[in-house]
Amino acid sequence: MKYEPIIGLEVHVQLNTASKIFCGCSTRFGAGPNTQTCPVCSGLPGGLPVLNSEALKKVVLAGLALGCEISGNSTFDRKNYFYPDLPKAYQISQFYRPICLGGYIELPSGGPPGQPMRRIGLTRIHLEEDAGKSIHSEDPEHPISYVDFNRSGVPLIEIVSEPDIRTSDEAYGYLQRLKSIMKYLNVSDCNMEEGSLRCDVNISLREKGSEKFGEKVELKNLNSFRSVKMAIDYEIDRQAKLLAAKERIVQETRLWDSRRAMTFAMRSKEEARDYRYFPDPDLPPIHLDEKYIEDCRLALPELPDRKKARFMEEYSLSEQDAEVLTSARELADYFEMTVSRGAVPRRASNWIQSELLSRLDDVDRIGAFIVTPEKLAALLSLIEDNTISGKIAKAVFGEMAESGADAETIIREKGLRQVTDSSEIGQIADRIIVANPCSVADYIHGKEKALKFLVGQVMKESRGKANPRMTNEILLEKLSRLQRLNEGGR
Ligand SMILES: [Zn+2]
Structure with a gap:
Protein backbone atom coordinates (compact mmCIF):
# COMPACT_ATOMS: atom_id res chain seq x y z
CA MET A 1 0.00 0.00 0.00
CA LYS A 2 1.32 3.44 -0.85
CA TYR A 3 -0.47 5.11 2.12
CA GLU A 4 0.43 5.22 5.76
CA PRO A 5 -2.41 5.18 8.32
CA ILE A 6 -2.16 7.74 11.13
CA ILE A 7 -4.25 6.60 14.07
CA GLY A 8 -4.96 8.11 17.47
CA LEU A 9 -7.30 6.75 20.13
CA GLU A 10 -9.49 8.53 22.63
CA VAL A 11 -10.44 6.15 25.40
CA HIS A 12 -13.02 6.92 28.06
CA VAL A 13 -12.64 4.88 31.21
CA GLN A 14 -15.34 4.98 33.89
CA LEU A 15 -13.76 5.14 37.32
CA ASN A 16 -15.08 2.60 39.81
CA THR A 17 -15.75 5.03 42.65
CA ALA A 18 -18.75 4.28 44.90
CA SER A 19 -20.27 7.72 44.29
CA LYS A 20 -20.42 10.14 41.36
CA ILE A 21 -17.80 12.75 40.57
CA PHE A 22 -19.61 15.86 41.81
CA CYS A 23 -22.38 14.53 44.10
CA GLY A 24 -23.03 11.68 46.53
CA CYS A 25 -25.27 9.56 44.23
CA SER A 26 -24.39 5.90 43.76
CA THR A 27 -22.63 4.78 40.57
CA ARG A 28 -23.96 1.20 40.74
CA PHE A 29 -24.70 -0.22 37.28
CA GLY A 30 -28.10 -1.71 36.46
CA ALA A 31 -30.36 0.13 38.95
CA GLY A 32 -33.88 1.19 37.87
CA PRO A 33 -33.93 4.31 35.63
CA ASN A 34 -33.44 7.64 37.43
CA THR A 35 -33.19 6.06 40.89
CA GLN A 36 -29.63 7.34 41.43
CA THR A 37 -30.01 11.06 40.82
CA CYS A 38 -30.07 14.33 42.74
CA PRO A 39 -30.33 18.04 41.88
CA VAL A 40 -26.59 18.19 41.03
CA CYS A 41 -26.38 15.31 38.55
CA SER A 42 -29.80 15.96 37.02
CA GLY A 43 -28.81 19.58 36.36
CA LEU A 44 -31.44 21.37 38.46
CA PRO A 45 -30.84 25.12 38.92
CA GLY A 46 -28.84 25.87 42.05
CA GLY A 47 -27.16 22.45 42.36
CA LEU A 48 -23.46 22.92 43.04
CA PRO A 49 -20.73 20.36 42.24
CA VAL A 50 -18.13 19.19 44.80
CA LEU A 51 -15.19 17.09 43.52
CA ASN A 52 -15.02 13.46 44.72
CA SER A 53 -11.54 12.97 46.24
CA GLU A 54 -11.48 9.25 45.26
CA ALA A 55 -11.96 10.16 41.59
CA LEU A 56 -9.07 12.60 41.87
CA LYS A 57 -6.83 9.96 43.43
CA LYS A 58 -7.69 7.42 40.75
CA VAL A 59 -6.86 9.72 37.85
CA VAL A 60 -3.51 10.57 39.50
CA LEU A 61 -2.76 6.84 39.91
CA ALA A 62 -3.62 6.25 36.24
CA GLY A 63 -1.38 9.16 35.20
CA LEU A 64 1.56 7.95 37.29
CA ALA A 65 1.23 4.39 36.00
CA LEU A 66 1.29 5.67 32.40
CA GLY A 67 4.35 7.86 32.90
CA CYS A 68 2.46 11.18 32.72
CA GLU A 69 3.48 14.43 34.29
CA ILE A 70 0.93 15.24 37.01
CA SER A 71 -0.07 18.88 36.93
CA GLY A 72 0.05 20.69 40.26
CA ASN A 73 -2.57 23.12 38.99
CA SER A 74 -5.45 21.95 36.87
CA THR A 75 -8.92 23.33 36.28
CA PHE A 76 -12.37 22.27 35.15
CA ASP A 77 -14.04 23.70 32.07
CA ARG A 78 -17.52 23.56 30.61
CA LYS A 79 -17.97 21.86 27.28
CA ASN A 80 -21.18 23.34 25.93
CA TYR A 81 -23.55 21.39 23.74
CA PHE A 82 -27.20 20.51 23.78
CA TYR A 83 -28.36 16.92 23.98
CA PRO A 84 -31.28 15.33 25.85
CA ASP A 85 -28.96 13.20 28.02
CA LEU A 86 -27.06 16.31 29.16
CA PRO A 87 -29.44 18.23 31.43
CA LYS A 88 -27.13 21.19 32.17
CA ALA A 89 -26.47 21.61 28.43
CA TYR A 90 -22.77 21.48 29.29
CA GLN A 91 -20.42 18.73 30.42
CA ILE A 92 -17.88 19.45 33.15
CA SER A 93 -14.52 18.43 31.66
CA GLN A 94 -10.93 19.63 31.56
CA PHE A 95 -9.84 21.43 28.44
CA TYR A 96 -7.30 24.18 29.13
CA ARG A 97 -5.41 22.59 32.02
CA PRO A 98 -5.81 18.82 32.21
CA ILE A 99 -4.54 16.93 35.22
CA CYS A 100 -2.08 14.62 33.37
CA LEU A 101 0.20 15.51 30.47
CA GLY A 102 2.35 13.28 28.27
CA GLY A 103 3.00 9.66 29.18
CA TYR A 104 3.08 6.54 27.03
CA ILE A 105 2.10 2.92 26.60
CA GLU A 106 4.70 0.41 25.45
CA LEU A 107 3.84 -2.49 23.17
CA PRO A 108 5.90 -5.49 22.07
CA SER A 109 7.53 -4.58 18.75
CA GLY A 110 5.95 -7.56 17.05
CA GLY A 111 9.34 -8.42 15.55
CA PRO A 112 11.84 -11.07 16.70
CA PRO A 113 12.59 -11.24 20.46
CA GLY A 114 15.01 -8.71 21.91
CA GLN A 115 13.63 -5.84 19.79
CA PRO A 116 12.91 -2.63 21.72
CA MET A 117 9.29 -2.01 22.70
CA ARG A 118 7.09 0.22 20.51
CA ARG A 119 6.20 3.35 22.44
CA ILE A 120 2.81 4.99 21.81
CA GLY A 121 2.75 8.49 23.25
CA LEU A 122 -0.09 9.99 25.25
CA THR A 123 -1.15 13.59 24.82
CA ARG A 124 -3.12 13.93 28.02
CA ILE A 125 -5.48 12.38 30.53
CA HIS A 126 -8.28 14.46 31.96
CA LEU A 127 -11.13 14.05 34.36
CA GLU A 128 -14.75 14.61 33.37
CA GLU A 129 -18.32 13.59 34.07
CA ASP A 130 -20.33 11.09 32.08
CA ALA A 131 -23.63 12.04 30.44
CA GLY A 132 -26.98 10.28 30.97
CA LYS A 133 -28.24 7.61 28.65
CA SER A 134 -30.95 7.85 25.99
CA ILE A 135 -33.16 4.82 25.61
CA HIS A 136 -35.17 4.51 22.41
CA SER A 137 -38.28 2.35 22.21
CA GLU A 138 -37.92 -0.36 19.60
CA ASP A 139 -41.65 -0.33 18.82
CA PRO A 140 -42.09 1.48 15.47
CA GLU A 141 -45.76 2.17 16.37
CA HIS A 142 -44.71 4.10 19.46
CA PRO A 143 -41.37 5.76 18.72
CA ILE A 144 -40.65 7.15 22.18
CA SER A 145 -37.29 8.10 23.66
CA TYR A 146 -36.50 8.12 27.35
CA VAL A 147 -33.59 9.46 29.35
CA ASP A 148 -31.95 7.72 32.30
CA PHE A 149 -29.77 10.04 34.39
CA ASN A 150 -28.24 7.33 36.58
CA ARG A 151 -25.05 7.53 34.50
CA SER A 152 -25.02 11.33 34.53
CA GLY A 153 -22.09 12.43 36.71
CA VAL A 154 -20.30 9.08 36.84
CA PRO A 155 -16.56 9.91 36.85
CA LEU A 156 -14.66 9.37 33.62
CA ILE A 157 -11.08 9.76 32.59
CA GLU A 158 -10.34 10.43 28.96
CA ILE A 159 -6.98 9.10 27.77
CA VAL A 160 -5.92 10.73 24.51
CA SER A 161 -3.09 9.17 22.54
CA GLU A 162 -0.75 10.88 20.13
CA PRO A 163 -1.32 9.91 16.47
CA ASP A 164 1.43 7.28 16.85
CA ILE A 165 -0.54 4.15 15.97
CA ARG A 166 -0.04 2.73 12.47
CA THR A 167 -2.06 -0.50 12.27
CA SER A 168 -5.26 -2.01 13.59
CA ASP A 169 -3.17 -4.61 15.45
CA GLU A 170 -1.31 -1.86 17.24
CA ALA A 171 -4.59 -0.22 18.21
CA TYR A 172 -5.78 -3.55 19.56
CA GLY A 173 -2.56 -4.10 21.52
CA TYR A 174 -2.73 -0.55 22.89
CA LEU A 175 -6.28 -1.11 24.17
CA GLN A 176 -5.38 -4.43 25.76
CA ARG A 177 -2.41 -2.91 27.50
CA LEU A 178 -4.41 0.09 28.68
CA LYS A 179 -7.16 -2.13 30.05
CA SER A 180 -4.64 -4.37 31.79
CA ILE A 181 -2.99 -1.39 33.53
CA MET A 182 -6.34 0.14 34.57
CA LYS A 183 -7.33 -3.18 36.09
CA TYR A 184 -3.99 -3.60 37.85
CA LEU A 185 -4.60 -0.17 39.39
CA ASN A 186 -8.19 -1.06 40.29
CA VAL A 187 -9.38 2.29 38.98
CA SER A 188 -12.02 0.75 36.68
CA ASP A 189 -13.59 -2.59 35.91
CA CYS A 190 -13.12 -1.77 32.17
CA ASN A 191 -16.26 -3.69 31.28
CA MET A 192 -16.96 -2.76 27.65
CA GLU A 193 -20.43 -4.32 27.65
CA GLU A 194 -21.50 -2.07 30.51
CA GLY A 195 -19.82 0.89 28.86
CA SER A 196 -17.11 1.40 31.44
CA LEU A 197 -14.49 1.44 28.68
CA ARG A 198 -15.30 3.24 25.43
CA CYS A 199 -13.05 4.03 22.54
CA ASP A 200 -13.18 6.50 19.65
CA VAL A 201 -10.68 6.34 16.81
CA ASN A 202 -9.19 9.20 14.80
CA ILE A 203 -7.79 8.03 11.51
CA SER A 204 -6.32 9.57 8.39
CA LEU A 205 -4.09 8.36 5.59
CA ARG A 206 -1.10 10.03 4.03
CA GLU A 207 1.30 9.05 1.29
CA LYS A 208 4.26 7.14 2.67
CA GLY A 209 7.20 9.47 3.27
CA SER A 210 4.96 12.52 3.56
CA GLU A 211 5.02 14.60 6.77
CA LYS A 212 1.66 16.28 6.20
CA PHE A 213 -1.45 14.79 7.79
CA GLY A 214 -4.48 13.97 5.67
CA GLU A 215 -8.13 14.75 6.50
CA LYS A 216 -9.12 13.08 9.75
CA VAL A 217 -12.16 10.90 10.29
CA GLU A 218 -13.49 10.05 13.73
CA LEU A 219 -14.98 6.59 14.28
CA LYS A 220 -17.57 6.03 17.00
CA ASN A 221 -19.86 3.31 18.28
CA LEU A 222 -17.07 0.80 18.74
CA ASN A 223 -18.29 -1.58 21.41
CA SER A 224 -15.50 -4.15 21.52
CA PHE A 225 -11.76 -4.32 20.87
CA ARG A 226 -12.57 -6.49 17.90
CA SER A 227 -14.87 -3.87 16.40
CA VAL A 228 -12.12 -1.25 16.85
CA LYS A 229 -9.79 -3.45 14.81
CA MET A 230 -12.38 -4.20 12.14
CA ALA A 231 -13.50 -0.57 11.83
CA ILE A 232 -9.90 0.62 11.40
CA ASP A 233 -9.24 -1.96 8.69
CA TYR A 234 -12.47 -1.02 6.93
CA GLU A 235 -11.65 2.68 7.13
CA ILE A 236 -8.06 2.26 5.87
CA ASP A 237 -9.45 0.45 2.89
CA ARG A 238 -12.23 3.00 2.26
CA GLN A 239 -9.90 5.99 2.50
CA ALA A 240 -7.19 4.37 0.38
CA LYS A 241 -9.71 3.73 -2.40
CA LEU A 242 -10.94 7.35 -2.29
CA LEU A 243 -7.37 8.69 -2.39
CA ALA A 244 -6.42 6.38 -5.22
CA ALA A 245 -9.43 7.69 -7.16
CA LYS A 246 -8.27 11.26 -6.38
CA GLU A 247 -11.40 11.91 -4.36
CA ARG A 248 -11.53 14.12 -1.29
CA ILE A 249 -11.78 12.62 2.23
CA VAL A 250 -14.48 14.45 4.16
CA GLN A 251 -13.59 15.37 7.73
CA GLU A 252 -16.48 13.81 9.60
CA THR A 253 -17.66 11.50 12.35
CA ARG A 254 -18.58 8.01 11.16
CA LEU A 255 -20.40 5.28 13.02
CA TRP A 256 -19.38 1.64 12.95
CA ASP A 257 -22.21 -0.73 12.09
CA SER A 258 -21.09 -4.09 13.45
CA ARG A 259 -23.90 -5.99 11.73
CA ARG A 260 -23.01 -4.73 8.27
CA ALA A 261 -19.29 -4.50 9.16
CA MET A 262 -18.93 -0.99 7.72
CA THR A 263 -18.75 2.65 8.77
CA PHE A 264 -21.20 5.31 7.64
CA ALA A 265 -21.24 9.09 7.96
CA MET A 266 -23.03 10.47 11.03
CA ARG A 267 -22.20 14.19 11.05
CA SER A 268 -19.47 16.59 10.09
CA LYS A 269 -16.81 16.60 12.76
CA GLU A 270 -17.12 19.37 15.32
CA GLU A 271 -14.04 21.21 16.44
CA ALA A 272 -13.00 22.42 19.88
CA ARG A 273 -14.21 25.93 19.12
CA ASP A 274 -17.72 24.61 18.49
CA TYR A 275 -17.99 23.71 22.17
CA ARG A 276 -17.29 27.21 23.52
CA TYR A 277 -15.13 25.85 26.33
CA PHE A 278 -14.77 28.18 29.31
CA PRO A 279 -13.59 27.67 32.93
CA ASP A 280 -16.28 26.33 35.24
CA PRO A 281 -16.97 29.06 37.83
CA ASP A 282 -18.55 26.54 40.26
CA LEU A 283 -15.37 24.51 40.81
CA PRO A 284 -12.11 25.83 42.29
CA PRO A 285 -8.80 24.86 40.63
CA ILE A 286 -7.21 21.59 41.81
CA HIS A 287 -3.92 22.19 43.59
CA LEU A 288 -1.83 19.08 44.19
CA ASP A 289 1.34 19.35 46.21
CA GLU A 290 4.41 17.12 45.86
CA LYS A 291 3.49 15.11 48.93
CA TYR A 292 0.06 14.18 47.54
CA ILE A 293 1.62 13.02 44.27
CA GLU A 294 4.39 11.09 46.07
CA ASP A 295 1.85 9.37 48.34
CA CYS A 296 -0.04 8.24 45.24
CA ARG A 297 3.19 7.01 43.68
CA LEU A 298 3.88 4.92 46.79
CA ALA A 299 0.37 3.48 46.58
CA LEU A 300 0.95 2.15 43.04
CA PRO A 301 0.76 -1.65 42.85
CA GLY A 415 -9.86 -45.93 40.06
CA LEU A 416 -7.39 -43.85 38.09
CA ARG A 417 -4.47 -44.18 40.45
CA GLN A 418 -1.27 -44.92 38.48
CA VAL A 419 0.04 -48.48 38.63
CA THR A 420 3.56 -48.33 40.06
CA ASP A 421 3.64 -51.95 41.21
CA SER A 422 6.42 -53.48 39.06
CA SER A 423 5.05 -57.03 39.28
CA GLU A 424 1.63 -55.83 38.04
CA ILE A 425 3.22 -53.96 35.12
CA GLY A 426 5.50 -56.97 34.51
CA GLN A 427 2.47 -59.28 34.15
CA ILE A 428 0.85 -56.96 31.61
CA ALA A 429 4.18 -56.69 29.76
CA ASP A 430 4.44 -60.49 29.56
CA ARG A 431 0.95 -60.71 28.07
CA ILE A 432 1.78 -58.01 25.50
CA ILE A 433 5.04 -59.77 24.51
CA VAL A 434 3.20 -63.03 23.94
CA ALA A 435 0.43 -61.33 21.96
CA ASN A 436 2.79 -59.40 19.65
CA PRO A 437 5.50 -61.78 18.39
CA CYS A 438 6.14 -59.76 15.23
CA SER A 439 6.89 -56.55 17.08
CA VAL A 440 9.08 -58.45 19.51
CA ALA A 441 11.00 -59.97 16.59
CA ASP A 442 11.32 -56.53 14.99
CA TYR A 443 12.84 -55.16 18.16
CA ILE A 444 15.25 -58.04 18.53
CA HIS A 445 16.39 -57.42 14.95
CA GLY A 446 17.18 -53.82 15.70
CA LYS A 447 13.95 -51.94 15.06
CA GLU A 448 13.99 -49.59 18.05
CA LYS A 449 10.61 -48.19 17.10
CA ALA A 450 8.91 -51.47 17.99
CA LEU A 451 9.61 -50.74 21.68
CA LYS A 452 7.45 -47.62 21.52
CA PHE A 453 4.60 -49.65 20.08
CA LEU A 454 4.87 -52.27 22.84
CA VAL A 455 4.96 -49.57 25.55
CA GLY A 456 1.82 -48.12 23.99
CA GLN A 457 0.14 -51.53 24.14
CA VAL A 458 0.95 -51.93 27.84
CA MET A 459 -0.37 -48.42 28.54
CA LYS A 460 -3.54 -49.26 26.63
CA GLU A 461 -4.03 -52.55 28.45
CA SER A 462 -3.65 -50.73 31.79
CA ARG A 463 -6.13 -48.09 30.60
CA GLY A 464 -3.42 -45.45 30.78
CA LYS A 465 -2.67 -46.16 34.41
CA ALA A 466 0.72 -47.87 34.15
CA ASN A 467 3.57 -45.55 35.04
CA PRO A 468 5.13 -44.82 31.62
CA ARG A 469 8.73 -44.64 32.86
CA MET A 470 8.44 -47.99 34.68
CA THR A 471 6.66 -49.57 31.73
CA ASN A 472 9.51 -48.53 29.49
CA GLU A 473 12.15 -49.92 31.87
CA ILE A 474 10.37 -53.23 32.47
CA LEU A 475 9.76 -53.87 28.77
CA LEU A 476 13.33 -52.97 27.91
CA GLU A 477 14.61 -55.42 30.49
CA LYS A 478 12.38 -58.25 29.26
CA LEU A 479 13.20 -57.61 25.61
CA SER A 480 16.94 -57.45 26.31
CA ARG A 481 16.69 -60.83 27.99
CA LEU A 482 14.92 -62.23 24.91
CA GLN A 483 17.54 -60.68 22.70
CA ARG A 484 20.36 -62.34 24.69
CA LEU A 485 18.55 -65.66 24.52
CA ASN A 486 18.10 -65.24 20.79
CA GLU A 487 21.78 -64.46 20.23
CA GLY A 488 22.87 -67.35 22.53
CA GLY A 489 20.65 -69.72 20.53
CA ARG A 490 22.35 -68.89 17.23
ZN1 LIG B 1 -26.40 13.12 42.10
Missing part, protein backbone atom coordinates in the same frame (compact mmCIF):
# COMPACT_ATOMS: atom_id res chain seq x y z
CA GLU A 302 3.29 -3.79 41.00
CA LEU A 303 2.46 -3.11 37.34
CA PRO A 304 2.59 -5.63 34.44
CA ASP A 305 6.15 -4.88 33.26
CA ARG A 306 7.63 -5.15 36.73
CA LYS A 307 5.63 -8.27 37.52
CA LYS A 308 6.73 -9.87 34.25
CA ALA A 309 10.41 -9.28 35.08
CA ARG A 310 9.88 -10.71 38.56
CA PHE A 311 8.09 -13.80 37.21
CA MET A 312 11.02 -14.50 34.87
CA GLU A 313 13.50 -14.07 37.71
CA GLU A 314 11.65 -15.69 40.61
CA TYR A 315 9.96 -18.58 38.77
CA SER A 316 12.46 -19.08 35.91
CA LEU A 317 9.72 -18.59 33.32
CA SER A 318 10.36 -17.69 29.69
CA GLU A 319 9.59 -14.14 28.60
CA GLN A 320 6.65 -15.40 26.56
CA ASP A 321 5.13 -17.28 29.51
CA ALA A 322 5.67 -14.36 31.88
CA GLU A 323 4.07 -12.03 29.33
CA VAL A 324 0.90 -14.13 29.10
CA LEU A 325 0.61 -14.72 32.85
CA THR A 326 0.99 -11.03 33.72
CA SER A 327 -1.30 -9.78 30.94
CA ALA A 328 -4.16 -9.65 33.45
CA ARG A 329 -3.83 -9.09 37.16
CA GLU A 330 -6.35 -11.84 38.00
CA LEU A 331 -4.39 -14.33 35.92
CA ALA A 332 -1.10 -13.41 37.59
CA ASP A 333 -2.74 -13.74 41.01
CA TYR A 334 -4.16 -17.15 40.11
CA PHE A 335 -0.73 -18.36 39.00
CA GLU A 336 0.99 -17.12 42.15
CA MET A 337 -1.65 -18.65 44.41
CA THR A 338 -1.22 -22.00 42.65
CA VAL A 339 2.54 -21.83 43.16
CA SER A 340 2.15 -20.76 46.79
CA ARG A 341 0.14 -23.98 47.33
CA GLY A 342 3.15 -26.02 46.31
CA ALA A 343 2.87 -26.34 42.51
CA VAL A 344 6.09 -26.36 40.48
CA PRO A 345 6.06 -22.93 38.72
CA ARG A 346 6.78 -24.13 35.20
CA ARG A 347 4.22 -26.90 35.39
CA ALA A 348 1.64 -24.50 36.85
CA SER A 349 2.39 -22.02 34.04
CA ASN A 350 1.92 -24.68 31.33
CA TRP A 351 -1.30 -25.98 32.82
CA ILE A 352 -2.82 -22.55 33.33
CA GLN A 353 -1.99 -21.47 29.77
CA SER A 354 -3.20 -24.63 28.09
CA GLU A 355 -5.85 -26.46 30.11
CA LEU A 356 -7.26 -23.55 32.05
CA LEU A 357 -7.29 -20.66 29.57
CA SER A 358 -8.83 -22.87 26.90
CA ARG A 359 -11.83 -23.34 29.19
CA LEU A 360 -12.34 -19.66 29.99
CA ASP A 361 -14.12 -17.26 27.64
CA ASP A 362 -13.03 -14.29 29.65
CA VAL A 363 -9.84 -14.23 31.67
CA ASP A 364 -11.43 -11.61 33.94
CA ARG A 365 -13.59 -14.36 35.39
CA ILE A 366 -10.67 -16.56 36.42
CA GLY A 367 -11.19 -15.56 40.07
CA ALA A 368 -14.58 -17.30 40.00
CA PHE A 369 -13.35 -20.38 38.09
CA ILE A 370 -14.62 -23.61 39.64
CA VAL A 371 -11.11 -25.12 39.81
CA THR A 372 -9.49 -22.93 42.46
CA PRO A 373 -5.69 -22.49 42.69
CA GLU A 374 -5.74 -24.87 45.71
CA LYS A 375 -7.45 -27.58 43.66
CA LEU A 376 -5.13 -27.13 40.69
CA ALA A 377 -2.05 -27.28 42.93
CA ALA A 378 -3.36 -30.50 44.52
CA LEU A 379 -3.87 -32.06 41.07
CA LEU A 380 -0.38 -31.08 39.91
CA SER A 381 1.19 -32.56 43.05
CA LEU A 382 -0.38 -35.90 42.11
CA ILE A 383 1.54 -35.83 38.81
CA GLU A 384 4.67 -34.85 40.69
CA ASP A 385 4.49 -37.88 43.04
CA ASN A 386 3.51 -40.30 40.23
CA THR A 387 0.01 -40.97 41.55
CA ILE A 388 -1.32 -40.24 38.07
CA SER A 389 0.24 -39.61 34.67
CA GLY A 390 0.09 -36.22 32.96
CA LYS A 391 -2.34 -37.64 30.44
CA ILE A 392 -4.78 -38.89 33.06
CA ALA A 393 -4.38 -35.61 34.93
CA LYS A 394 -5.77 -33.81 31.88
CA ALA A 395 -8.89 -35.98 31.95
CA VAL A 396 -9.19 -35.44 35.71
CA PHE A 397 -8.89 -31.68 35.17
CA GLY A 398 -11.73 -31.87 32.64
CA GLU A 399 -13.91 -33.51 35.29
CA MET A 400 -12.89 -30.96 37.90
CA ALA A 401 -13.85 -28.12 35.55
CA GLU A 402 -17.27 -29.74 35.03
CA SER A 403 -18.20 -30.79 38.54
CA GLY A 404 -15.91 -28.81 40.82
CA ALA A 405 -14.89 -32.02 42.63
CA ASP A 406 -11.30 -32.27 43.82
CA ALA A 407 -8.70 -34.42 42.08
CA GLU A 408 -8.32 -36.99 44.88
CA THR A 409 -12.05 -37.75 44.89
CA ILE A 410 -12.24 -38.20 41.12
CA ILE A 411 -9.15 -40.43 41.06
CA ARG A 412 -10.47 -42.58 43.91
CA GLU A 413 -13.99 -42.92 42.51
CA LYS A 414 -12.80 -43.75 38.99
